[in-house]
Amino acid sequence: MKASPEAQLRLLELADIDAELGRIDHRRRGLPQHGELARLEARDAELRDSVAALTAQISDLRREQGKAEADVEQVRSRIDRDRQRLDGGMVSSPRELENLQSEVASLQRRQSDLEEVVLDVMERFEAGQAGLAEATAESAQLGTDLTTVAAARDAALAELAEQSAKAEDRRIEVTATLPADLLDLYDKLRTQHGGVGAAALRHRSCQGCNLTMNTVDLNTIRAAPDDEVLRCEECRRILVRTADSGL
Numbered sequence: 572m573k574a575s576p577e578a579q580l581r582l583l584e585l586a587d588i589d590a591e592l593g594r595i596d597h598r599r600r601g602l603p604q605h606g607e608l609a610r611l612e613a614r615d616a617e618l619r620d621s622v623a624a625l626t627a628q629i630s631d632l633r634r635e636q637g638k639a640e641a642d643v644e645q646v647r648s649r650i651d652r653d654r655q656r657l658d659g660g661m662v663s664s665p666r667e668l669e670n671l672q673s674e675v676a677s678l679q680r681r682q683s684d685l686e687e688v689v690l691d692v693m694e695r696f697e698a699g700q701a702g703l704a705e706a707t708a709e710s711a712q713l714g715t716d717l718t719t720v721a722a723a724r725d726a727a728l729a730e731l732a733e734q735s736a737k738a739e740d741r742r743i744e745v746t747a748t749l750p751a752d753l754l755d756l757y758d759k760l761r762t763q764h765g766g767v768g769a770a771a772l773r774h775r776s777c778q779g780c781n782l783t784m785n786t787v788d789l790n791t792i793r794a795a796p797d798d799e800v801l802r803c804e805e806c807r808r809i810l811v812r813t814a815d816s817g818l
Contacts, residue, residue, distance in 0.1 A: 572800040574753045579800065579811045581745055582757055582769040588742045593766045595735045604724035611717050618710045625703040632696040639689045646682045650675055753800065760808055769809040772801075775817040780806035793818050 653675045655661075657668070746754055761768030770779025775789060782805040784792070792812070795801060801810040812818070 572752060572756065573796075573798045574750055574800050576797045576812070578749055578753060579769075579809070580813070581748055582753070582809060583771050583811050583813075585742065585745045585749070585757065586761075586767060586769045588738055588745065589761060589766055589768075591738050592735060592742070595731050595738065599728065599731050602724055602727050604720050604727065607720050608717070608724060611713060611720060615710065615713050615717065618706050618713065621706045622703065622710065625699055625706060629696065629699045629703060632692055632699060636689065636692040636696055639685060639692055643682060643685045643689060646678050646685060650678045650682065653678070756800070757809060764806065764808055767808060769811055770803065770806070771811050771813050772816040772818075773813055774815060777803040777806065777808070777810055779803060779808040779810075782806070789818065792816075 653671055657671060657675070749757075757768040759768070764779070767779055770777050772778070772784075772792070776783045780803060782803065788804060792801060792810075797812075801812070802808065803810045
């Protein structure tokens with residue numbers, strides 16, 4: 572393939588632009604905000620599940636507490652009625668009196684047990700409310716953090732998009748000056764070699780693979796016409812001769 576030395580040198584300019592575009596894309600994909608947002612969003616999902624579970628738990632405990640308190644009140648009422656009968660002298664039979672006293676004692680034990688249940692439910696209810704308040708507060712802070720990090724990410728992406736657009740404009744300008752066949756070869760090699768389709772020959776070394784040319788290769792390059800498009804024998808990229816090639 573033939574191409575003017577000027578066109579070949581422009582390939583190096585194009586390669587620099589493509590390298591810049593690659594770096595921009597790498598920074599875009601590697602923004603720290605991406606990982607931070609993923610972490611925050613995962614925690615946000617955990618908190619939503621926690622808030623839902625705690626809300627349901629508190630609702631159940633509220634019903635459980637109401638039932639336990641009602642049971643206590645029912646037992647207390649029965650104790651009060653029995654005591655009124657005892658204190659009012661409404662029981663004359665010694666056997667009936669003994670049975671009524673035994674029932675009061677049994678009801679008092681039952682009341683004590685039920686009051687323990689009420690206290691246990693109240694403690695769990697208060698713990699649930701504290702947990703819900705903590706999860707809700709963290710969720711609110713998380714919402715603020717998500718907004719802040721998302722804004723930072725969007726600002727960084729916007730800046731990178733601007734840099735990319737400028738580089739793309741320069742790329743269009745450069746490619747417009749290149750022969751179609753030379754550009755096609757460059758783009759093909761760029762795809763095959765990690766985004767680098769052309770490399771400079773500097774100080775007898777290919778800047779694409781860092782291969783130092785041997786005497787035979789250097790003699791072949793010296794003998795080639797200036798408009799001959801050369802390829803590195805090692806990496807097969809387009810090898811562009813420069814003023815400091817060392818020939």
